[in-house]
Amino acid sequence: MARARSTDVERSLGRRMRGVAGLAALAGLAWVARDVPAALGGRLSGARAERAARSPQFREGTFHNRAGTRTMIAEPGRNLLRELIFGKQKRRPTAPVPLLRPGAGTADTADELNIVWYGHASTLIEIEGRRVLLDPVWSDRCSPSGLVGPRRLHEPPVRLDELPPLDAILISHDHYDHLDMATVRALLVGQSAPFLVPLGVGAHLDRWGVPAERIIELDWSESHRVAGLEITATAAQHFSGRGLRRDGTLWSSWVVAGVRRRVFYTGDSGYFDGYAEIGAEHGPFDVTLMQIGAYDRAWPTIHMFPEEAVSAHLDLRGGLFVPVHWATFNLALHDWSEPVDRLWAEAKARDVRLAVPRPGERVVVDEPPAVDGWWQAIA
The missing domain is CATH 1.20.5 (Single alpha-helices involved in coiled-coils or other helix-helix interfaces)
Structure with a gap:
């Protein structure tokens, strides 16, 4: 009982x-x-929509690339979902990704140029005593939900509140792995820097509470001066969208130019002839930050393969090549280390100066660390 x-x-x-x-x-x-x-963002309306409609990139209600592109190309006999679930690719590292904590920058601010890669596309540019943060994503997932979506393969090497004072925050486009609501809101509290974004992306920031005076929207070839730097939105070949609607906001690459030093960042892009044009107009560049990961033959026009990234770097008249957009999130079907393995081989074949930092490692552009293959031990 x-x-x-x-x-x-x-x-x-x-x-x-x-x-x-x-x-x-x-x-x-x-x-x-x-x-x-809220994470889906805002919609263009009023003066913002009117300005977008005047853009050469905007027609029939959406933004367009200069050349015709397709976000997905069907391949007979290939099942991407089956490959995603049952594929044999090694899409995760076998051990923790090594993280470093960057110390203070150099004291010689007149010629200073350092790069701190935090993972994926999130990168800090230290240029002539100023600091510019690119595509900050600190959330655990790049998704509108904290429960589903691609999850981090490594932690951010520093907390957001440990970032130094910033002079500008640049966003390349509105995909979740480049524009994160929680990160943006956190940066409202700890930083006072303006957000420089492509046309239309300001609608998302506006919905998330970013003050209008901190939102600067640019079309391709438009520039804005901040803290003595000239920052220019340049062309890219990609697409945008956070919900069901596609291409309601613009995407871009970026040029960050000081008095002596110049940096180029691809954002996300396929390989196109615009790189040679950007190199001729804005180059040469001391360093280029190039997207190398999340490629596939099913979407060849909107993401570069590593070999194409090397070609783009040469078109841009780049000096040091620093890869971004790899290692942090699973966004394609290739092996985790494949992008950087292919990049290293191509850079050696074409005599391109290369630095492959660990997340959090500071790269002094004038004295970059030798490539040591650190990722191969955990691939």
């Missing part, structure tokens, strides 16, 4: 606990459901 009573109590307690857990789960889902619409 005692055991029967005990069993009844256990069952009753179990039902209550399941009920509490169910309520907690529902509360969590309700919170996520409430937050997801």
Whole structure:
């Protein structure tokens, strides 16, 4: 009888606990459901929509690349979903990604040019005593939800509140792995730098509470001066969208120019003849930050293969090549280390100066560390 009573109590307690857990789960889902619409961002309206409509890149209600592109190309006999689930690719490292904590920058601010790569595309440019942050994403997932979507393969090497004072924050486009609502909101509290974004992206920032005076929207070839730097939005070959609607905002690459030093950042882009034009107009560059990961033959016009990134670097008249957009999120079907392995081989074949930092490692552009293949031990 005692055991029967005990069993009844256990069952009753179990039902209550399941009920509490169910309520907690529902509360969590309700919170996520409430937050997801905000993470999707804003829509163009009013003066912002009117300005977008005047852009040479805007027609028939959306932004366009200069050349015709397709975000996905069907390949007979290939099933991407099956490959994603059952493919044999080694899409994760076998051990923790080594992280470093950058110390203070150099004291010689007149000619200073350093790069600190935090992972994926998030990168700090230290140029002539100024600091420019690119595409900051500190969330655990690049997704509108904290429960689903690509999850980090390594932690950020520093916390957001440990970043030094910034002079500008640049966003290349509005995809979740480049524009993160939680990170943007955190930067509102700890930083006062303006956000420089392509046309239309300001609608997202506006919805997330960024003050209008901190939002600077640029079309391709437009520039803005901040803290003695000239920052120019330049062309890219990609697409945009955070919900069902595609291409309602513009995408761009960026040129960051000081008095003596120049940096180019691709954002996301396929290989196109615009790189040679940018190199002729804005180059040569001391360093280029080039997208090398998340490519596939199913989307060849919107992301570069590593060999194409080397060609783009040469078109740009680049000096040092620093790869970005790899190692942090699984966004394609290739092996985790394949992008940088292919890059290293191509850079050696074409005599391109290369630095491959660990996340958090500072690269002094004039004295870059030798490539040591650190990733191969954990691939």
